[in-house]
Amino acid sequence: MEPKLYPEDTIAAIATPLGRGAIGVIKISGEASLSILKRIFRPKNPKASFQSHRLHYGFIVDPETEKVIDEVMAVYMQKPKTYTKEDVVEIYAHSGSFILKKILELVLKAGARPAQPGEFTLRAYLNGRIDLSQAEAIQELISAKSEKALQLSLNVLLGKLSEKINQIKENLLDLLAQVESAIDFPEEDLEILSPPLLIEKISSQIIPELEKLIKNYQEGKVYKEGISLVIAGKPNVGKSSLMNVLLKEERAIVTPIPGTTRDFLEEEATIEGLPVKLIDTAGIRPTEDPVEKIGVERAKNKFKEADLILFLLDVSSPPSEEEREIFEEVKPYPHLILLNKIDLKPNYLKDWEKELANWKINDYLAISVKDGTNLDLLGKKIFEKITGGKEPEIPEVVPNLRQKVDLEKAIKCLGNALKELKKPNPLPEIIAIELREAISALSEIIGEITTEDLLTKIFCTFCIGK
Template sequence: MTPAHLRTEDTIAAIATPPGPGAIGVIKISGPEAEGILRRVFRPARAREHFDSHRLYYGHIVDPQSGEPVDEVLVALMRAPRSYTREDVLEIYAHSGYRVLTRILELVFKAGARPAEPGEFTRRAFLNGRIDLAQAEAVEEIIHARSEQALRLALKHLSGGLSARIKALRERLLDLLAVTEVAVDFPEEDVEILSPEKMRRTISEEILPEIRRLLASAEEGRVFREGIAVVLAGRPNVGKSSLLNALLREERAIVTPIPGTTRDVIEETAQIAGLPVRLIDTAGLREAADEVESIGVRKAREKLAAADVVVFLVDGSQPPAEEDRRLYQEVRSRPHLVAVNKIDIAPAENLALWRDFFPEPPIFISATERLGLEELSHKIFEMAVGHGPAEPPEIAPNLRQKAALERAGEALQRALEILAQSEPLPELLSLELREALAALAEITGEVTTEDLLDRIFSTFCLGK
């Protein structure tokens, strides 16, 4: 039996808006029965024989059996191929509420549709050639974007930016493969068909550098998409909770002059220089006074081990102590920044001592007075991304695409090894070029498997 997601002759339907009360709820229908369903469940305010494509119509959804109105709606029929899926698509704009939307959806199912699977609308857009696989993944990236930069990056991918770069790489490789295949088919020709040196330069100076550039941007893109974990660490009462509140611009953590006020881990999300950041306020690092504090200190050390960036905080109103040096040894192996807090009440001689206390110059801040926070934010961004605050990269492959690029690069390295031989075998060279081409084709979906498509589209929401 053919799985439901492969039966593109079916008509599918789903609620396309988030659950819960709201002004408008949307039900999306795609497939050959879209117009038939419209005629069965929709009663226009003015009777009509024909529905124009891409035009809104006002009326009511009614139960075809009883004739009872269910909701006052607007509908739009978008005929193929000028639709999201390149199939006939019907959208019903109803009042948003769980009961009314599910009631309309029940009528749509009875009228000839089946429930859509997660991501099935976008999957059909891919299968019908409207978008490629990289663009399909960009749809999900747009939905889950956690920052303005992540959204811009996803939009560039949706517009075909990554696909165009991959296409250009494939065209260069296809040119090389064509020459190689001629050398395989006509080995007895007197004319030299294969020019190893020219091919080597093309691979090493043009194709591989472009693959490396794409790979280099992948990690930066991951940071913009997923964000980073920033742990605030230090002795008790150095101002970690005050810094958390300052970066969040709200009173999230309790702040008192009593050391050890924070006993558990507090996590909140924020944006720092446009980067999604999970801020983690931890218990002060010291010998615990009781079992509860001991658990908090243990959790703090666990968070330190998993942090992308550690902000090691010290109290500038006090001179450096041996305890600060000991605790610093715990964090120095992690990507870290040192911040000297409370500079608004710190004696100048203390600040001078702190300036020379660490291997690298610290950042001087006051969490309560919001001094130095912009510099700290920029330093966090720079440590996470590798450069100061800026626009995200033009193109940044995701993890799946990065793995495919790595396979392509490995195949091309093997091709270079073959070309370095005194008499390169075109048969072996052809195999490696084909391997690189197949890896690149996986990125855009020109070569793919049903298992891969299932894995990608299963992460989408219903209605998309």
Template sequence: MQPKLYTEDTIAAIATPPGKGAIGVIKISGEEAFSILKKIFKPFKPREKFESHKLYYGFIVNPRDSKIIDEVLVVYMKKPKTYTREDVVEIYAHSGYYILKKILELVFFAGARPAQPGEFTLRAYLNGRIDLSQAEAIQELIYAKTETALNLALNNLLGKLSEKINILREKLMEILVQVESAIDFPEEDIEILEPENLSIKIKKEILPIIESFIKNYEEGKIYKEGISLVIAGKPNVGKSSLMNALLKEERAIVTPVPGTTRDFLEEEATIEGLPVKLIDTAGLRETEDIVEKIGVERAKKKFKEADLILFLVDVSKPPSEEDFQIYQEVKNFPHLVLLNKIDIIPNYLEIWKEKLLEWKIENFLEISVKEHINLDKLTKNIFEKITSERATEIPEIVPNLRQKLALEKAKEFLLNALKEIEKPNPLPELIAIEIRGALSSLSEIIGEVTTEDLLSQIFSTFCIGK
């Protein structure tokens, strides 16, 4: 649970991830940040004053017994030129769980309280340093898995989405002023209202931009959220070997024994710039082994969740009814058919091609996972299959799901406004209600209109220390 949205408390947290490293950072923010520092920090050269934004060398000491805890660098940053627009102190200590935990305990003893997840960024938002869309972009920046996702998050952090939303709000405010003027002067409402001009402005200057952002979400979310890629086929056709090849590391166990993979295995990779969740499934076959049978059923469930299935067959063996039955499970989902083990001579490749024509499969790719034949073509085919129905260029601005839903609400309000505007005798009061609704929806995106529950929900997903 988040604390109430604004408090005079001074907060503190470890700002670096857990684990061994050279440096660990503790961040303190609030009115008491500097006084807390003075209680636990002994500078190498005694001093009374600290200049803002300047590093000082010294020691963290326990104020109860003056025992030295660590050798550190500290910086005091005076508001408002800080991340939170509050007084901020950062302590750069040696990284290590015990050291950082000990220093943080002293910070709490000196007067701070533990920061909640995302509370530093929440304060930056509440204090007007960033808007809500920029705050969300910080979270996306931290979790970006590819360069494309990083750039999309950075665009929003730099305020590109906010800038566009504010332009739309200004246009809607102009319309609202005109509509409310018609309400104030009812005897001249049609002349003031100018329904035809209002309709054109909404249709040409506002709706197309909102619709393009909604479309951008669908086209760009794969670069931010990634895709699910399932590898399917009979046992021992090379599924685990293919997973290892795409991961470029030995992650899945590979043996000549059929049924080695008895459950699905998930790993993250990047393919042609797309973040991908790779899923190696149990080989599909009839089996009496209860564990393997469960694995087969789970594999079939994964087909429904996948963005793309790689259906793998072994051309070193002739086609079988079992292969055909597996394809019946796969064909109703987006898929690629891969003919593996073409390096084995002799093989049944030509017979397989004839059989695929019988099965009405025209598109397939011949590969050898072992010899890395055509794996580069495979990654390109995966990318093309996933992106074929999307724009060729990556959008510059991609809203997140919350923002997309707010845009859809704004669009609905504007379509309702248009219905009223285009009536023979439009009522300005009804138009004003819809325009205000659209304005409120757009304002939710940047946090001009929001609720405490919504902010708690958003910032609770952040890591502690951010």
């Protein structure tokens, strides 16, 4: 069901994950919040006045049977000083699945309706508490996978992106006023329009600011969205063992039997501050086993999605044509070659180094997953491969993909305006249209101009209690 854009009813939801825990929260927002609370909550102090933003101790009671459901704390928060800028009630109950569902059932019977995904935040946006970029930042904040991703999302939530966009919009509005004056007074258009001045401001000031934000997206998305790291190689080269070491837990099954991993296994980790999706794939080799064949094909398909492939080679065995053939599958994609099992004596490390020279490979790392040799360097090597070998300067403000597309749209419109301005007799009407389109694209970023479809697409990704 799509969230309503102009809701007048009262909504409610369980705002904490279901499961065992100390506390669970039921959140209510809307005009009937306080009256609903009074119907089902019996304060320990009968003279409680439900003063705003004060916690009250008491019991949730079924009003039909007067049966006590739970011992709780409850708070009433009067608008507009709330998350949604509506009257809000929060009930802090014991975190049992049955208890929370029972309390929510009583709340709904008392006059609320179930909240839709993201509807509390949608109301905060519709009621002017936050703009659209800040609403999206809340979702990114919740799903942040690293400390840096958390800080980037927090910067947007605090309004730093909105400030930047509004500043650029104000500059464009000043230019638009100048162009529209030329339309209103056509006999003086050349004096008012001043094409060289507009060209200078658009090309040297405004477009570079927009391009910087797009560059910020490219540099910052690795921290916000993470990277896909695929572990590949022949059977029994140590792929699953490496996966377990990087995860710091025994997640992948490790046995001396080749072909143990028949399908890919995905887990999340953090390496050198980068959020990483680790993918352990089936060992690549010719096989007649139909299940293993599927696993090998899926492994090869994962190569296409990888930001980086960790290609493991086993130095306890000499180089062979089989490894060369597998490398040809890996070669077209970003990769890092790892020479594993250097702890075994004797080994063929020198032979493998000569073989890699024949492959024209000079960037590799010799490791031992078993005893940890050089694994401290592996994280740094992965970081270098992803970031180009240097510590990136983390931007203060990083747009998301939707916002990046709107920034590109604004740049395209400004490019069209520049083309017209550079003509011998520029038409102010055309320039004004392009400037308005650029301003409109920037307005979409912060939600000053939105459609119901856009809001539905954004807020349906939120959890129900948010």
